[in-house]
Amino acid sequence: NAGVTQTPKFQVLKTGQSMTLQCAQDMNHNSMYWYRQDPGMGLRLIYYSASEGTTDKGEVPNGYNVSRLNKREFSLRLESAAPSQTSVYFCASSFLGGAQETQYFGPGTRLLVL
Amino acid sequence: AQSVTQLDSQVPVFEEAPVELRCNYSSSVSVYLFWYVQYPNQGLQLLLKYLSGSTLVESINGFEAEFNKSQTSFHLRKPSVHISDTAEYFCAVTRSYNTDKLIFGTGTRLQVFP
Numbered sequence: 376n377a378g379v380t381q382t383p384k385f386q387v388l389k390t391g392q393s394m395t396l397q398c399a400q401d402m403n404h405n406s407m408y409w410y411r412q413d414p415g416m417g418l419r420l421i422y423y424s425a426s427e428g429t430t431d432k433g434e435v436p437n438g439y440n441v442s443r444l445n446k447r448e449f450s451l452r453l454e455s456a457a458p459s460q461t462s463v464y465f466c467a468s469s470f471l472g473g474a475q476e477t478q479y480f481g482p483g484t485r486l487l488v489l
Numbered sequence: 490a491q492s493v494t495q496l497d498s499q500v501p502v503f504e505e506a507p508v509e510l511r512c513n514y515s516s517s518v519s520v521y522l523f524w525y526v527q528y529p530n531q532g533l534q535l536l537l538k539y540l541s542g543s544t545l546v547e548s549i550n551g552f553e554a555e556f557n558k559s560q561t562s563f564h565l566r567k568p569s570v571h572i573s574d575t576a577e578y579f580c581a582v583t584r585s586y587n588t589d590k591l592i593f594g595t596g597t598r599l600q601v602f603p
Binding site for chain 1: 585
């Protein structure tokens with residue numbers, strides 16, 4: 376099992392460009408999450424999907440959109456990137472919904488917006 | 490709403506010394522508590538969690554944490570650290586009913602020196 380995979384690992388964008396971060400899990404998990412990690416701020420939830428076909432906003436959803444393509448895949452889209460979106464992005468999944476479940480994280484995508 | 494405070498952003502310690510990483514939470518309702526660890530250039534991994542029952546929880550690699558409701562704390566301890574414990578440690582909290590989101594602290598970087 377690969378666990379949670381994320382592509383790309385690194386990305387540099389110019390302000391205003393768009394891109395999609397991909398996430399996939401092979402653990403048959405129902406719930407998936409997108410976080411951003413910034414120095415001194417810990418992890419903050421952007422969006423999550425409790426089950427296939429549903430998505431909900433987290434703490435910092437502005438400037439992002441998500442798609443739960445199927446049970447395995449959960450993508451995060453930046454429509455018009457801004458320097459404030461420079462961050463490390465982590466995807467995670469858990470077998471059941473509910474934050475008490477153990478979350479399994481991918482290796483992260485490092486995004487720099489110039 | 491729940492929140493979590495990790496008072497120490499960095500904790501330097503020599504190998505084989507004991508260590509305590511502090512975590513305090515704020516909540517008006519009962520909570521679940523977690524410690525996640527992030528090794529360099531990796532995603533987060535669950536270290537241990539408190540859901541119910543014994544207030545002392547242990548991990549497989551020698552860490553333990555004690556839920557103290559009166560002091561609203563969930564400090565992480567290890568009696569003797571190894572170089573390989575060098576990582577960033579995140580405390581997280583969620584309410585114990587209708588759980589949907591984990592709230593992470595800002596992290597504590599544990600640096601173990603030989």
